[in-house]
Amino acid sequence: MQNFIFHNPTKIIFGRGTAPQIGPETAALGRRALLIYGRESIKKSGLRGQVMNALANTGVAVVEHGGVSSNPVLSHVREGIAKARAEQADVIVAVGGGSVIDTAKAIAAGAPADGDVWDFFTYKQEVKTALPITAVLTLAATGSEMNAGTVITNEATQEKFACTHRLLYPKTSILDPELTFTVPPDYTAYGAADAIAHVLEFYMTTADEDVPVQMDFMEGLIRNIIASCERCLADPCDYGGRAALMWAATLALNGLTGAGLGRTAFPMHMIEHSLSALYNVPHGAGLAVVVPAWLRWRLPQNPARIARRGQEVFGLKPDAEQAVNALRGWFSKTGCPVTLAGLKIPEADIPRIAANAHALARVWRLEDYTPERIEEILGLCR
Amino acid sequence: MQNFIFHNPTKIIFGRGTAPQIGPETAALGRRALLIYGRESIKKSGLRGQVMNALANTGVAVVEHGGVSSNPVLSHVREGIAKARAEQADVIVAVGGGSVIDTAKAIAAGAPADGDVWDFFTYKQEVKTALPITAVLTLAATGSEMNAGTVITNEATQEKFACTHRLLYPKTSILDPELTFTVPPDYTAYGAADAIAHVLEFYMTTADEDVPVQMDFMEGLIRNIIASCERCLADPCDYGGRAALMWAATLALNGLTGAGLGRTAFPMHMIEHSLSALYNVPHGAGLAVVVPAWLRWRLPQNPARIARRGQEVFGLKPDAEQAVNALRGWFSKTGCPVTLAGLKIPEADIPRIAANAHALARVWRLEDYTPERIEEILGLCR
Numbered sequence: 001m002q003n004f005i006f007h008n009p010t011k012i013i014f015g016r017g018t019a020p021q022i023g024p025e026t027a028a029l030g031r032r033a034l035l036i037y038g039r040e041s042i043k044k045s046g047l048r049g050q051v052m053n054a055l056a057n058t059g060v061a062v063v064e065h066g067g068v069s070s071n072p073v074l075s076h077v078r079e080g081i082a083k084a085r086a087e088q089a090d091v092i093v094a095v096g097g098g099s100v101i102d103t104a105k106a107i108a109a110g111a112p113a114d115g116d117v118w119d120f121f122t123y124k125q126e127v128k129t130a131l132p133i134t135a136v137l138t139l140a141a142t143g144s145e146m147n148a149g150t151v152i153t154n155e156a157t158q159e160k161f162a163c164t165h166r167l168l169y170p171k172t173s174i175l176d177p178e179l180t181f182t183v184p185p186d187y188t189a190y191g192a193a194d195a196i197a198h199v200l201e202f203y204m205t206t207a208d209e210d211v212p213v214q215m216d217f218m219e220g221l222i223r224n225i226i227a228s229c230e231r232c233l234a235d236p237c238d239y240g241g242r243a244a245l246m247w248a249a250t251l252a253l254n255g256l257t258g259a260g261l262g263r264t265a266f267p268m269h270m271i272e273h274s275l276s277a278l279y280n281v282p283h284g285a286g287l288a289v290v291v292p293a294w295l296r297w298r299l300p301q302n303p304a305r306i307a308r309r310g311q312e313v314f315g316l317k318p319d320a321e322q323a324v325n326a327l328r329g330w331f332s333k334t335g336c337p338v339t340l341a342g343l344k345i346p347e348a349d350i351p352r353i354a355a356n357a358h359a360l361a362r363v364w365r366l367e368d369y370t371p372e373r374i375e376e377i378l379g380l381c382r
Numbered sequence: 383m384q385n386f387i388f389h390n391p392t393k394i395i396f397g398r399g400t401a402p403q404i405g406p407e408t409a410a411l412g413r414r415a416l417l418i419y420g421r422e423s424i425k426k427s428g429l430r431g432q433v434m435n436a437l438a439n440t441g442v443a444v445v446e447h448g449g450v451s452s453n454p455v456l457s458h459v460r461e462g463i464a465k466a467r468a469e470q471a472d473v474i475v476a477v478g479g480g481s482v483i484d485t486a487k488a489i490a491a492g493a494p495a496d497g498d499v500w501d502f503f504t505y506k507q508e509v510k511t512a513l514p515i516t517a518v519l520t521l522a523a524t525g526s527e528m529n530a531g532t533v534i535t536n537e538a539t540q541e542k543f544a545c546t547h548r549l550l551y552p553k554t555s556i557l558d559p560e561l562t563f564t565v566p567p568d569y570t571a572y573g574a575a576d577a578i579a580h581v582l583e584f585y586m587t588t589a590d591e592d593v594p595v596q597m598d599f600m601e602g603l604i605r606n607i608i609a610s611c612e613r614c615l616a617d618p619c620d621y622g623g624r625a626a627l628m629w630a631a632t633l634a635l636n637g638l639t640g641a642g643l644g645r646t647a648f649p650m651h652m653i654e655h656s657l658s659a660l661y662n663v664p665h666g667a668g669l670a671v672v673v674p675a676w677l678r679w680r681l682p683q684n685p686a687r688i689a690r691r692g693q694e695v696f697g698l699k700p701d702a703e704q705a706v707n708a709l710r711g712w713f714s715k716t717g718c719p720v721t722l723a724g725l726k727i728p729e730a731d732i733p734r735i736a737a738n739a740h741a742l743a744r745v746w747r748l749e750d751y752t753p754e755r756i757e758e759i760l761g762l763c764r
Contacts, residue, residue, distance in 0.1 A: 001396075001397070001559075001621075001622060001625035001626065001629065002397065003396060003397025003398060003399075003400065004394075004396050004397060005393065005394065005395050005396070006393075006394040006396065007392075007393035007394065008390070009391050010389075011387065011388075011389035012386075012387065012388040012389065012641075013387050014383075014385060014386050014387070014388065014641070014642065015383070015384065015385025015386060016385060017385075018385065177383075210622035210626075211626075212606055212609065212610070212622075212626050213602070213603070213606045213610075213626050213629050213630050213633070216602035216603075216605060216606055217599060217602055219602075220595070220598035220599055220601075220602050221595070223598060224594055224595045224598055227594065228594070228595075239383075240383060240592035240594075243383035243642070244383065244592075244593075244594050244595050247383065247595050247641075247642065248595050251595070256638075259394075259396070259629075260396065260625070260629065
């Protein structure tokens with residue numbers, strides 16, 4: 001096991017009927033909230049009204065900043081920063097999925113900053129201070145509710161980059177599985193694919209072979225994400241299934257899976273970010289395409305670990321090829337695309353995608369990932 | 383899954399050579415430290431000197447309060463409180479195992495309190511404020527390094543009671559597996575038994591049958607505690623084994639295992655506390671006796687869960703009887719006692735032990751545990 005620091009200060013409030021607690025949790029942090037959300041769904045479901053009431057009941061003034069898209073964009077973040085400054089917001093409230101929480105984090109970092117918020121994503125400047133964030137989660141997927149990362153797309157440059165800083169942990173995140181009952185089957189499966197990919201990035205890229213506690217934990221998470229996703233697809237209102245999927249997705253990227261693994265990397269995300277940046281495909285759908293291809297490409301280097309995952313997760317005989325196929329087959333069974341064609345991306349675009357991904361590989365210091373190598377992996381997305 | 387709040391603010395610094403970080407971590411919290419430790423071992427090992435230097439280097443003044451015993455006692459806590467007040471300590475530094483950290487927590491709560499510290503343990507008053515705590519851990523066992531609980535024995539009344547309050551989370555705990563290389567085989571095994579018991583209290587007493595993420599996590603922890611303990615017994619300086627045991631023992635009682643399980647209880651600890659209070663047996667050794675007996679007593683009520691644990695942990699066919707025997711056999715193999723006789727406690731004392739345990743059962747509101755029932759369980763400790 002490698003040396004590590006684990007320090008995750010986010011307070012998780014989990015369960016049925018917990019959304020109104022956003023009121024007191026936010027009131028403890030500020031008096032003027034910028035409320036971030038997506039499109040129409042939280043208006044239709046009544047959640048927006050519930051949150052507005054809870055905030056009003058605790059004396060928190062609210063300015064709204066809706067309209068977050070999936071693959072949230074920099075221009076919308078900048079509008080939010082301007083609004084936060086103009087309204088002197090002292091707390092950011094996110095109500096939605098990972099895109100909404102990521103937008104909230106970018107605004108929280110950008111509003112009090114001197115320089116431009118995008119500089120945090122290109123590592124040109126570091127976050128020095130940030131507004132506090134509270135969140136009500138409506139999608140089991142990204143883990144943003146209990147980590148310090150945010151991913152934003154700069155539409156002008158077609159760069160989908162990330163920023164991580166410990167000031168960006170939400171102070172409180174509220175996770176009510178019932179709020180995910182209305183998530184349609186495709187996005188339920190994409191969320192599961194995202195969570196599985198998070199675990200696999202750590203699982204596959206650590207060079208430490210002696211991390212048995214973490215390996216066991218990660219295998220258990222993947223098993224549970226798969227099993228709970230299947231329950232949710234069979235019955236969207238299966239509370240136990242939604243709850244297990246939600247909690248497992250949170251645990252998949254809250255720092256526990258990677259603690260002690262030493263240097264790890266996110267090469268599958270690095271490649272997927274380009275698919276989202278260039279074609280605006282849902283992140284989880286892009287990952288369902290990239291993950292099996294990356295595993296197939298990786299197979300000669302680490303067949304034992306891939307085989308172990310197949311054994312522990314799918315109950316297969318130890319066989320790396322079968323393990324890759326099993327995961328790809330499972331993604332496909334849940335309705336995820338597993339090829340570039342399934343994402344409606346022409347194979348002729350591979351060099352362009354690889355060039356875009358390579359820009360992120362440089363920022364993330366994934367030195368091994370040359371454009372040629374990325375093209376090779378993308379060539380396996382068929 | 384039941385509603386829950388998870389909020390664990392402790393910063394864990396894990397790995398080789400991390401002990402000197404106690405200096406800056408403590409200096410960030412206070413200027414006058416009360417340093418708590420046990421007997422001679424940290425003097426002999428040089429750890430005390432290393433910690434004193436690290437504190438001096440960051441300008442923290444130190445008053446020492448050594449002499450913590452296993453099953454730490456109230457009189458020693460009270461002496462520490464008097465010393466903390468006299469010296470105007472503003473931070474408590476614990477260097478040792480769970481007994482030392484528990485003593486530090488009791489002093490941290492008691493020093494600024496108006497009333498008597500024991501009232502926190504009998505629930506007569508609640509902790510209102512506490513001094514901050516930092517810790518360097520030297521034994522993988524209790525989990526006190528990352529939770530808010532403390533267990534102290536009142537020698538005058540022979541009560542071994544507990545107090546839990548969120549102000550008692552250590553701010554920072556430093557976990558260097560190398561510091562456990564010198565832990566002798568018996569205490570290594572007792573520590574493992576303690577950690578297994580922590581997981582089993584949650585695993586066995588939840589009434590929620592639909593908590594698959596947690597069940598999988600808990601089974602993985604028990605598997606890892608067993609496997610890593612065996613590595614440590616085979617080679618006390620096996621870093622990977624010591625690291626896995628240390629991290630698994632921390633995760634066993636940091637709130638994650640119980641999150642979502644609803645009401646759980648600690649009946650095995652309730653009974654063991656009496657063995658420690660009356661006969662001063664090592665806590666883990668007492669648990670190795672009580673746990674198999676409690677499981678055997680519980681068997682008719684929940685054979686399926688006991689059998690599942692045997693299957694997932696020991697790879698057995700689903701059979702509850704075999705599962706109990708396998709755990710008992712494993713405790714025995716590692717050198718733990720598994721009978722009252724093995725602890726040199728006469729069976730004739732069972733009524734006296736049960737009466738003592740029943741006092742704690744009342745404080746913990748374990749209404750089902752009458753003296754007769756506790757006697758019945760103790761009768762199976764043979």
